[in-house]
Amino acid sequence: MSAQPASPSEPSSAPRYDIEALLAAIGDVPVQRDGQVVRRRSRDYFWYSPVLNRQLHGKAADLICLPRNEADVVAVAGACARLRIPLTVRAAATGNYGQAVPLEGGVLLDMSGLDAIEWMRPGIVRTGPGIRMHDLDAALRPTGYEIRMHPSTKRMATIGGFVAGGSGGIGSVTWGVLRDPGNLIAARVVTADEEPRILELRGRDVQAINHGYGTTGIITALEMPTAPAWDWMDVVIAFDAFEDAVAFGRDLAMADGIAKKLVTPIDAPITPHFGALTEHCPPGKSVILCMIAEPAMESLRVLLGDRGRVTLARPFDESPGADPLYEYTWNHTTLQWLKQDRGITYLQCLFPADRLLESVAEMRALFGDEVLYHLEFIRFAGKVTCSSLPIVRYTTEERLAEIIRLHEAHGVMIANPHVWTLEDGTRHKKADADQLGFKAAVDPHGILNPGKMRSYVPLRP
Numbered sequence: 001m002s003a004q005p006a007s008p009s010e011p012s013s014a015p016r017y018d019i020e021a022l023l024a025a026i027g028d029v030p031v032q033r034d035g036q037v038v039r040r041r042s043r044d045y046f047w048y049s050p051v052l053n054r055q056l057h058g059k060a061a062d063l064i065c066l067p068r069n070e071a072d073v074v075a076v077a078g079a080c081a082r083l084r085i086p087l088t089v090r091a092a093a094t095g096n097y098g099q100a101v102p103l104e105g106g107v108l109l110d111m112s113g114l115d116a117i118e119w120m121r122p123g124i125v126r127t128g129p130g131i132r133m134h135d136l137d138a139a140l141r142p143t144g145y146e147i148r149m150h151p152s153t154k155r156m157a158t159i160g161g162f163v164a165g166g167s168g169g170i171g172s173v174t175w176g177v178l179r180d181p182g183n184l185i186a187a188r189v190v191t192a193d194e195e196p197r198i199l200e201l202r203g204r205d206v207q208a209i210n211h212g213y214g215t216t217g218i219i220t221a222l223e224m225p226t227a228p229a230w231d232w233m234d235v236v237i238a239f240d241a242f243e244d245a246v247a248f249g250r251d252l253a254m255a256d257g258i259a260k261k262l263v264t265p266i267d268a269p270i271t272p273h274f275g276a277l278t279e280h281c282p283p284g285k286s287v288i289l290c291m292i293a294e295p296a297m298e299s300l301r302v303l304l305g306d307r308g309r310v311t312l313a314r315p316f317d318e319s320p321g322a323d324p325l326y327e328y329t330w331n332h333t334t335l336q337w338l339k340q341d342r343g344i345t346y347l348q349c350l351f352p353a354d355r356l357l358e359s360v361a362e363m364r365a366l367f368g369d370e371v372l373y374h375l376e377f378i379r380f381a382g383k384v385t386c387s388s389l390p391i392v393r394y395t396t397e398e399r400l401a402e403i404i405r406l407h408e409a410h411g412v413m414i415a416n417p418h419v420w421t422l423e424d425g426t427r428h429k430k431a432d433a434d435q436l437g438f439k440a441a442v443d444p445h446g447i448l449n450p451g452k453m454r455s456y457v458p459l460r461p
Helices: 019-026 035-041 050-055 070-083 133-143 159-165 203-209 242-253 268-273 275-280 294-304 332-338 353-370 397-409 433-442
Strands: 063-065 087-090 107-110 117-121 124-127 145-147 186-190 198-202 218-228 232-239 260-266 286-293 309-315 344-346 375-380 383-388 391-393
Touching: 019 070, 035 063, 035 107, 050 397, 070 087, 070 107, 070 186, 070 218, 087 218, 117 133, 124 133, 133 145, 133 159, 159 218, 186 203, 198 203, 203 433, 232 242, 232 294, 242 260, 242 286, 242 294, 242 353, 242 375, 242 383, 260 268, 268 275, 268 286, 268 332, 286 294, 294 309, 332 344, 332 391, 353 383, 353 391, 353 397
Parallel strands: 063 107, 087 107
Antiparallel strands: 117 124, 124 218, 145 218, 186 198, 186 218, 232 286, 232 309, 260 286, 260 375, 344 391, 375 383
């Protein structure tokens, strides 16, 4: 496991901040000071990790600021910079790595109030960062378009949180990941200067805020591409063996003529934890969960032949009370299991595209029931491969570190979900050079989510 900055598990030694001076400086910007509310909203889903659950326990802001518009954001950012008060940005806080947890107290800036859509055109939308992705998709639908990709937390997650803390999700089997060219068009950013600047980032420059945990500026608007909308079908297909499911999943992912949004093979021992969906997952059978465009269903059945059996095919529905298949995939698979058993955790893997089937077989043979795989077919660097957030039967931190090491030794890349720094959570174990340089330009005092970009040294403490 990668080392973390000093003693996060110790009680916070953050200095006393001049909160009263801050309140005077920000005028009528709404705030929340109730201690119980502040503590609760200073958390995200880091408790998926027993390591982070121990290390981040008790970390909380001193107060929450709730900006209504960009002017409020500027007021808070400027006051925090002048008073040297840490500033951590959050919205729905559906992340799993402690991205939205204030390590050094200070202000938690809740961006959910900036949820207006500025404009929509065919193939592109400009919106505030606080809009929930479900609501954004619903607004786009009447125009014949939809968002290209989203996390399994779509009904809760915001577009700003997805860009700042995510990387891919449902839709990545067709559109790749957020860092792929064309998946993020522009961003409007407020800096953490004593007199904040407002920057419009476009083209390559916009990557500075992509998956930056809010360390590289405060996003106040995003331009995102959209895709032609389909009437989707939720489909479950059962297979006798997991390797059969994976092989068909690859064929389906590579079938460019079949419009798809999700292709998720799941090993048989996982599905008994699927609640109501279990009736469509025959005992002892591995399954594929997929989202297929309704006009492509006949082509799906032709491709499948007699290799598997369709056990569910229903129109996609994510209305209140509905049970969309995507909420059993990606890291929702972990959540489905955690509802019944807290003795597990997960990893975040990327399998090699050039030997995908062989690599999956190797890892299953190596770990047996200790690591149970579900795979998410994606396009990555122009190739079809699989991301995976496997279920790990947790014993000790030392064994977890060894499981990570063994994956990497066998050519499976790991983005470690049991660390909270930007660098240690990536496959490359370092911050992007453009992000590091941009942070120096927009956060000279190092107040934006301090501790999350460990390689950054403030220019003017």
